[in-house]
Amino acid sequence: MADAAAPPSEAFRLSMLIYDSRYRSTTIQIVVLILFLLGFFWLANNAVQNLAALGKPINFGFLSQTSGYDINQTLIEYDSTYSHGRATMVGLLNTLLVAFMGCVTATLIGLVGGVLRLSNNWLVSRLVTLYVEIFRNVPVLLWIIVCMLSITSTLPGPRAFRGDDPEASMILFGNVAATNRGIYVPQPFFESGLGSAGMNFLVMAAVIIAGIFFVRWNNKRAGEIQVQTGDRPNTFWVNFAAMTVPFIVLMFVMGLSFERPELRGFNFKGGMQIQAPLIGVWLGLSLYTGTYIVEIVRSGILSVSKGQSEAAAALGIRPGLTMSLVILPQALRVIIPQLISQYLNLTKNSSLGVAVGYADLVATLGTTTLNQSGREMETILLLMAIYLTISLTISGVMNWYNRSVQLVGR
Amino acid sequence: MSLSFVRTEMEEPQPAPSSTVGIVAWARTNLFSSIPNTILTIIALYLLVRLAVGIFPWIFLGVWDAGSLSECREIFAELYPDGREYACWAVIADRWDQIIFGYYSADQYWRPILGWILIGVSAVPVLYPNTPRSLLYVTVATAFVYPFLVWGGTIWPYLMAAVGFGVGYGVYRILAAVTAGNAFSSVIAVSGSVIAAAVWWIGLSGPISGALAEAMPWGIEAFRSRDLAGFALAITIGVVAIAASLPLAIALALGRQSNMLIVNKLSTGFIEMIRGVPLITLIFVAVVLLQYFLPSGTDVDPILAIMILVTLFTAAYIAEVIRAGLAAVPKGQYEAADSLGLNYGLAQRLIILPQALKIAIPGIVSNFISVFKDTVLVSIVFPNDPLGIADTIRADSNWNGIVWELYGFIALVFFLFCFAMSRYSLSLEKRLQTGHR
Structure with a gap:
């Protein structure tokens, strides 16, 4: 009976590549791969030849060349002389x-x-x-345009804030100016910071992370006390203080103050502009x-x-x-x-x-x-x-x- | 023991206390059940009233009959001497044709209208399974008639494109009959039919339709696709993308479900790459890069290129929906197909795909909604779609200064289409749920 279990041994025929499930998937994969590579190389070859004919083969060197244009909102230092x-x-x-x-x-x-x-x-x-x-x-694009237009075509221009009896006035106790060019808000800065913005940021992050670690330690301690005595001490106020008090103290030490936007000439100066x-x-x-x-x-x-x-x-x-x-x-x-x-x-x-x-x-x-x-x-x-x-x-x-x-x- | 009182007749039933029935009770349980709830209700009422007072007079007191924005303003100045202004709907009345039909001339409007009716009819057998199957012939015919209606020209190129399928099928039948009994019969027949169809489309159909067009110039006025605009463009891109992407999406989904390593990785790579980039970058590829990837001298129609890339984009998303449908078909169905001795193709066609696609239809409909909404991205490269037309109208000196009327109208049209489709997909989901559980 052992013979019945063994598969009949057949000589390999070419048609087994298609009809034998042992080989078929390999055949299909090879055909697919060949077709894919042919298509890919056809497209790539066309691109290389067309670009070469135009005299601009692929080259990312332009990234280090001078850009020559300005950008209206920059989070890092930038002007048209940068790359x-x-x-x-x-x-x-x-x-x-x-x-x-x-x-x-x-x-x-x-x-x-x-x-x-x-x-x-x-x-x-x-x-x-x-x-x-x-x-x-x-469509979201329509909402983006509508939100943009509701700023640029309904809010007053900076000009309306001028004069003795202006048409528009700053809101939130004279701190915020909502104009059609954007919203001007007070800009925070440190009078006695650590020199650079990066250092100030690092110190603030360090204080916050220390606070988080303290809160985790405190919660763990509360859990241990709960296991031992059955009563969980109230941790909320201690945690709250640990997160806020050192940060507030730090703000005082570094001399946090705000520069309010002010109308000078035809536009607001100072403060921070959140653009339209x-x-x-x-x-x-x-x-x-x-x-x-x-x-x-x-x-x-x-x-x-x-x-x-x-x-x-x-x-x-x-x-x-x-x-x-x-x-x-x-x-x-x-x-x-x-x-x-x-x-x-x-x-x-x-x-x-x-x-x-x-x-x-x-x-x-x-x-x-x-x-x-x-x-x-x-x-x-x-x-x-x-x-x-x-x-x-x-x-x-x-x-x-x-x-x-x-x-x-x- | 004595009974002091025995009731001999029943009391009349009393109505429920007035505090538990009627509008008062409803308001109590639904609006004023607690203090926070009452506060919420008052805030919501306030917002609603503010909104209604702010918007409704503006909408309903608007002017429909004027030639320009300044005319609108004159009418308002006459009617309301205190300087109040309302909507100038005259811009919609004036530019209705342009927003809906784009740049077709007025005597050609029947073409898009007929095309949309055909699409509506051909969608019926796909969306409602209980309708007569013979309607599917309309669906197949629409695939060739709609492009003819939109782009026009002679009838031959469209007919020849359709004939290509017939050529492929005929060659398949002939080769299959001739090589019957040969071990490679099916391979020869399939590859032969693919090659024959390709030869027909690429080599023969052009000259033949050209010759036929000269002999028998049957057709309608040709229309350049860069003049296709407004909602005619949005609907055309949406319909082409969804119809053309379905076969590709099914292939990609099957590929991604397959356990053949290379097929699986290629499908997954394609799907993830397309889904990982914003549509606008693909539109850039269509408009700027596609010409580089084709042999030099090929003239690429930018709108057609956008349609191709939007189709690829849609296919990647629908493939994921269909894959979820395939995964939702119980394993027993695959095993039952195997035990009946069906091969892969037959099992997929007869057992798995009908069930998987049925599950996937709500997802496909919601993808159709997003494609239709995404067609407005064309406005970033061409001022042709509804938002681009809005810009064109606003740049016109007659309507310079119009903002909310135009965008409001376009938003309303999109809302009506998309809301109807999402209701349909919701009702379908409910129907499918009761069918399965």
């Missing part, structure tokens, strides 16, 4: 800045909206639904992405089965604690992956800022540098590579999180 590489860096930082601001605001909108949408207040939940439906069913394009892109992205986060938060909270809150009630846990100890930890497992993919979408959508003149990566590298250097291939490939890197980083974080919270078993 194209530096301009790209400025654009990247602007992209990351508006993406970060947008993510924070969209999350706030989403959390508040999601909770309000689930509230048993009929009017409020309908209002939130109205907001969600209106904002998510219209930044506000437009930021508001537009936040309001649009916020609608998606509202839905994510709502579905996340609804995904926790009712038995969980009933079980918590049966254990005598108060409603507030039920939310924070039972519902939210389980809802977050559903919420966070979707939230991160919305952050990814928001970051990619920030590229639309170019339509309202926001100096992001697309506007600097993808438009002005492209036009100045005439290097279409290099700039656009670099642009795509940078966005791809950002996306892959974010989705890498997401995969790592998914693995770490995955339910074990089942």
Whole structure:
């Protein structure tokens, strides 16, 4: 009977490459690979030949050449004498800045909206639904343009703030000027800082991190006391003080003060200008992405089965604690992956800022540098590579999180 | 023991206390159940009233009949001497044709309109499974008739493109019959039909349709795609992208689910690369780079190039939706197909894909909504889509200064389309849920 189990030994025939499941997948893969490589080399060969015919073979040397153009919003030192590489860096930082601001605001909108949408207040939940439906069913580019226009065509120009009886006046006790060129707010600076902005920032970060470590140590200590005596000491005020008091003291030592924007000539001088394009892109992205986060938060909270809150009630846990100890930890497992993919979408959508003149990566590298250097291939490939890197980083974080919270078993 | 009182007749039923029924009770439980709730209600009411007072008069007291913004303002000055101004809807009335149809001349408007009706009819059998299957022939025909209606010219190139499929199928049948019994029959037949179709499309269809066009110039006025604008452009890009991307998306999803290493990695790489970059960079590629990747001298129509890149973009996203559908088909279905002795192609076509696509339809519809919304990105490179047309109108000296009326109208049109589609996908989700659980 041993013979029956052994496969019949056949001589290899060419047709087995297709009909024998042992070889078929290899055949298909080789054919696919050959077709892919042929297509790839055809495209690449065309590109190389066409570029060579135009006399501009691929060369990233332009990145170190002088850019020769100004950028209206720079987070690092920059002017037209710096290189194209530096301009790209400025654009990247602007992209990351508006993406970060947008993510924070969209999350706030989403959390508040999601909770309000689930509230048993009929009017409020309908209002939130109205907001969600209106904002998510219209292109985000249109919202960005509308937010930008609501600044540039409804707010008064700086000129209106002039004279003895001005048409417009500064708000918030004369500290903030909302004009059609942007919003001017007081700029913080240190009278007796440590010399450079970087050093000041490092010291502040160090104080905050020390505070966080103290809070963790304090919570651990409270946990140990709870295990020993059954009573958990109240840690809130100590933790609060540990996070705030050293920071406030540091601010006093470094002499924190604010420079208020003032009207000089035809424009505001001093203070910090949050430019109209930044506000437009930021508001537009936040309001649009916020609608998606509202839905994510709502579905996340609804995904926790009712038995969980009933079980918590049966254990005598108060409603507030039920939310924070039972519902939210389980809802977050559903919420966070979707939230991160919305952050990814928001970051990619920030590229639309170019339509309202926001100096992001697309506007600097993808438009002005492209036009100045005439290097279409290099700039656009670099642009795509940078966005791809950002996306892959974010989705890498997401995969790592998914693995770490995955339910074990089942 | 004595009974002091025995009731001999029933009491009349009393109505429920007025505090638990009717509008008062409803308001109590839904609006004023607690102090925070009451505060929320008051804030919401305040916001709602402010919004209504601010917006409704502006909308409903607007002027519909005027030739320019200054005419609108004159009318307002006449009607409201205190200087109040309302919406100047005259711009929509004046430029309606341009916003909707772009640059078609007025006697050609029937073309986009007929095309949209065809799309509506051909979407029915795809969206509603209970309709007669014969409608699917309309769907297939629309794939060739819609481009003919949009771009015009003689009828032959479109007919020849359709004939190419027939040529491929015919060659397949002939080769399969001729080589029957040969070990390589199916390989010869498939590759032969692909080569024949390719030869037809690339080499033969051009000269033949040219000759036919000279002999029998049947057709309608040709239309350059760079004149395609307004919602005609948005709808065309959206429909082309979704229809052309579906086959590619299915192939990519199957590739990503496959356990063949090279196929899997290539599909995954393509999907992740496309999903990792913003659409605007792909539009840049279409407009600026695509000409470099083709043999020198190839004339690339930028709108067509944008359509191709938007199709690739959509395919990557829909592939992920279909992959989720494939993953949601229970493992038993794959095993049942195997145990019936179906090969891979038959198992996918008859068992797996019908179920997976059914699950994926809501996701595909929501992707269609995003593609349709994303068509406005064209305005960053060409002033052709609805937002670009809005810029063009605002640059006109008659309507210089118009802002909210135009953007409000465009937003309204997008909202109506997208809201309807999202309602459909919601109702579909509900229907599918009851079917499966």
